[in-house]
Amino acid sequence: MAFESLTEKLQNVFKKLRSKGRLTEEDVKIALKEVKMALLEADVNFKVVKQFTKSVQERAVGQDVMNGLNPGQMVIKIVNDELVSLMGSETTELPIKPGNDMTVIMMAGLQGAGKTTTAAKLAGKLKAKGKRPLLVACDVYRPAAITQLQVNGEKQGVEVFSMGDKQKPVDIAKAAIGHAKEHQQNVVIIDTAGRLHIDENMMQELADIKENVQVDATVLVVDAMTGQDAVNVAKTFTDKVGIDGVILTKMDGDTRGGAALSIKAVTGKPILYVGMGEKLTDLEQFYPDRMASRILGMGDVMSLIEKVEASVDQEQAQEMSKKLKKMDFDFNDYLTSLDQMNKMGGIGSILNMLPGMGAKMKDIEGMIDESAMNRTKSIILSMTIQERSNPGILNVSRKNRIAKGAGVDISEVNRLVKQFEQSKKMMKQMPGMMGGKKGGKRGGFKLPF
The missing domain is CATH 3.40.50.300 (P-loop containing nucleotide triphosphate hydrolases)
Known part of the structure; x- marks a missing residue:
């Protein structure tokens, strides 16, 4: 994803700033020198970088910042403000004429x-x-x-x-x-x-x-x-x-x-x-x-919320929530959740919008096996409607037929069924999260899709 390297470098700079109780002017200069190098390596125009670091330094060495309770965080806020200003401050819409005007x-x-x-x-x-x-x-x-x-x-x-x-x-x-x-x-x-x-x-x-x-x-x-x-x-x-x-x-x-x-x-x-x-x-x-x-x-939680609202069928989500509370979910529900996640750009796209995940995405992307998720979908689609609704009837002969239909080894079918059963057991052990009366407050669980 874009900005991964830049995000990682900037977070390392800010980590050093946060660790200091008080900042000297020299601390700010050293930090901005590292910010400057990170921006240049990200292929930002050198004139833009020069003006950017100058603007940040002028604001960061002011008395309000240097003598503040948390100067490190103040510098980060200034960098954030200047980045926003650099990219245009406000969102610009296409000039679309109202009504039927072309x-x-x-x-x-x-x-x-x-x-x-x-x-x-x-x-x-x-x-x-x-x-x-x-x-x-x-x-x-x-x-x-x-x-x-x-x-x-x-x-x-x-x-x-x-x-x-x-x-x-x-x-x-x-x-x-x-x-x-x-x-x-x-x-x-x-x-x-x-x-x-x-x-x-x-x-x-x-x-x-x-x-x-x-x-x-x-x-x-x-x-x-x-x-x-x-x-x-x-x-x-x-x-x-x-x-x-x-x-x-x-x-x-x-x-x-x-x-x-x-x-x-x-x-x-x-x-x-x-x-x-x-x-x-x-x-x-x-x-x-x-x-x-x-x-x-x-992160970018607002964009994630908008993506969820645009991609997820609210009635389906509410129905799924009810099923989860009753432990009544099946492979049809699993398939629905995979489709909804896919509409939102996949798990990588979702994780990238969560706070603190940007710099870690290189490591996380290596752990996300999109092809495995596609195979899971193929396995579920190879089941009959009855088998998806009632996984308990999946015997060896049925699993063999499903494996052949999905083009996978039967071990993958067994693994999926086992994971599904374990998920159900785990949720039964956490009634408080599912909105039950045991274990504390109701309504604590929110669907991740």
Whole structure:
């Protein structure tokens, strides 16, 4: 995940600060020197790092901090505040017009940044908010770009407007606006062509579309894994075409995070969303304060709550809670919980948002066997409805059939059944947690999914 290395280094610096009862000016300078190195290694723009450490030092050596009861924590708060300020202070929304007024969004970016997929992700997000989006295929150069948009548009339940690859992008864009007006579609998302590098033809094509179509927002899609190159690309597009915001893709990958910390300061343009995975639902609103919290290893509980609310069926969760209290859960419930966890991005994504987990994710990810979870799902799906509802009937012949159906050894089926039985026994021994009268307060247990 992004920022792991930076988070680990910053937490080591802060650990030293907390261990001191009083801070001297020299303590702060030494700590900030380490912070500076950590930021540079995370590929943050060197001018941004210089200004950042200067701002922190000016605030950190003030009398209120140095003579405070806990100066170490005060310095951490200052670093947090400055990180938030660096990334834009406030969350920036796309300028979507109210009601049925049409909003036209033009997506731009280099080839390989994930622009076409991101266009479909954005369309799905806006559709979920009650808008009626139309995707427009204006990338007439890259093989299969139109097909890719059509496939993703179909998955999102969003229409894709295409005139093939023989028409000029500007003509396709103009025709799409007419189509959207005719069909009462109020958000038009134009997917333009990318290049392997910035060239005059690309810039002219974008300028032509903006001259012939009333574009309300130009959104640049950049690959976070390219580090400072992403920042340089954003600056060039800002200067030559004009952009209104940035979407950073591949933030779930092995990226050092420098682009997220540098783009706003270098270009003056806000980060609107971040792509956190390959699924069409893996597009998150960018919150500077929450991202700063993640970087400092303090987690992102608010985003986790929102993810749970968006992914989990509340009626199913309540029903599951009742079953757990009665010890009446079965493999159908287990399957439901796996599906809900998958909707939230998997266990790794959930753990990454918990306080204190950021710097430990490298170790934890090695312990999370996603393929084992997929095999578990296959085993359960290979059971009959009766077997899932009543695991007690699983004899040797049934287990052999299930193992063959799931393509696993029977030992894995035995292990899953044993784990399931042990979980039930353990929960029976903790009635207080399950909301029972024994063992203390009721209602102490909360579903983890």
